[in-house]
Amino acid sequence: MSFGKRPPPDKHTAFYYDFSPREMWYFLFGKKVCPRCGGKLIRRKSYETIHGHMPYKDHADRISPRKVKHYVYTYCCTACGTSFSLADLAKKK
Numbered sequence: 825m826s827f828g829k830r831p832p833p834d835k836h837t838a839f840y841y842d843f844s845p846r847e848m849w850y851f852l853f854g855k856k857v858c859p860r861c862g863g864k865l866i867r868r869k870s871y872e873t874i875h876g877h878m879p880y881k882d883h884a885d886r887i888s889p890r891k892v893k894h895y896v897y898t899y900c901c902t903a904c905g906t907s908f909s910l911a912d913l914a915k916k917k
């Protein structure tokens with residue numbers, strides 16, 4: 825959904841979040857409750873680095889695709905310890 829450039833260039837050259845509208849909704853307003861046991865979910869932010877693959881073609885000419893930081897949110901249940909991706913939880917509704 826959003827995209828930005830980020831110096832310094834010898835680290836990650838760019839980052840992005842790829843929330844679908846549904847995921848964005850869940851992220852902002854969804855009830856953070858475990859689908860299995862009803863426990864409370866804690867949000868964790870992590871990222872993966874994408875090498876040589878640029879998800880947005882229209883930015884490919886402006887930003888080096890060598891190292892792109894892709895932020896991923898996961899939710900971990902405090903009761904049963906199961907972790908869910910934001911995509912999983914957004915689909916549940």
Ligand SMILES: [Zn+2]
Pocket residue numbers: 858859860861862863901902903904905906
């Ligand atoms: Zn649980």
